[in-house]
Amino acid sequence: MIGLEGVTIRFGERVIVETMSFSVPRGRSLAILGPNGRGKTTTLKAMLGFQALNAGRRLAPKIVGYVPQSASYSQRYRVLDVVIMGRAARLGLFRQPGPEDFAVARAALDKTGALRFESAYFDRLSGGERQLVLLARALATGSDVLVLDEPAAALDLANQHRLLALLGQLRAPRDRAIVFTTHDPNHALTVADDALLMMPGAHPLFGPVEEVLTPDNLERLYGVAMRLVDLTGPDGVLHRAVLPAFAGMKAA
Numbered sequence: 001m002i003g004l005e006g007v008t009i010r011f012g013e014r015v016i017v018e019t020m021s022f023s024v025p026r027g028r029s030l031a032i033l034g035p036n037g038r039g040k041t042t043t044l045k046a047m048l049g050f051q052a053l054n055a056g057r058r059l060a061p062k063i064v065g066y067v068p069q070s071a072s073y074s075q076r077y078r079v080l081d082v083v084i085m086g087r088a089a090r091l092g093l094f095r096q097p098g099p100e101d102f103a104v105a106r107a108a109l110d111k112t113g114a115l116r117f118e119s120a121y122f123d124r125l126s127g128g129e130r131q132l133v134l135l136a137r138a139l140a141t142g143s144d145v146l147v148l149d150e151p152a153a154a155l156d157l158a159n160q161h162r163l164l165a166l167l168g169q170l171r172a173p174r175d176r177a178i179v180f181t182t183h184d185p186n187h188a189l190t191v192a193d194d195a196l197l198m199m200p201g202a203h204p205l206f207g208p209v210e211e212v213l214t215p216d217n218l219e220r221l222y223g224v225a226m227r228l229v230d231l232t233g234p235d236g237v238l239h240r241a242v243l244p245a246f247a248g249m250k251a252a
């Protein structure tokens, strides 16, 4: 389980969140949505213990698989070494990674479709390729809690599809708590059970995706008119999708 209880965070005079509470138990996934600069990353950092709280407390296990928006290292590392870092908390300060750690790291890279980069230098990869490696690093922790900060942001459509399929696979056994931020409500509709909408100038809305992700709420969230559409998915079943009204506009 991971979450926040009565958390307030201020930067100077500015209140980012005030007495905010939510939790994600094992078996559920949460999507956090909100406009740029509203406090999504700050909320994730608070959950992970990287952000000082003005009030309240965080609820989190000792080891969490975390995918930051980006990562850079002061040294040059190969991809496999970056993923092995996900094992660090289990290894402790002095133990070297063994064959089992390398096997776990390779399996994680295989799962995210990044095994072909295992010997490449991490800093030579594209933004999207790095994101797949960071996701593998999070999986390699073996934690049953995964926290992902805009995991799809740098991904092309094929890799978004792969990421959503992978999140779907990770969610299916209902033995993990998964939290991710996204700017795409359709990603929330596809793989989240609950949504936290960080409304501009108002308290966040939290609840099951089907109750919270309404066109009205999304319009208030982004200030853009939204429409609901029903689309037949690859499985032949009708699925709900949301589109901003500009999706129907023709370029002049």
Ligand SMILES: Nc1ncnc2c1ncn2[C@@H]1O[C@H](COP(=O)(O)OP(=O)(O)OP(=O)(O)O)[C@@H](O)[C@H]1O
Binding pocket: 011, 016, 034, 035, 036, 037, 038, 039, 040, 041, 042, 043
């Ligand atoms: N350490 C800090 N000190 C002062 N202000 C900060 C600090 N960290 C973040 N902020 C500010 O808090 C606000 C929320 O930032 P945050 O990164 O959480 O937004 P976000 O919702 O994740 O945005 P985006 O969608 O653009 O990634 C921003 O205005 C940011 O500039």
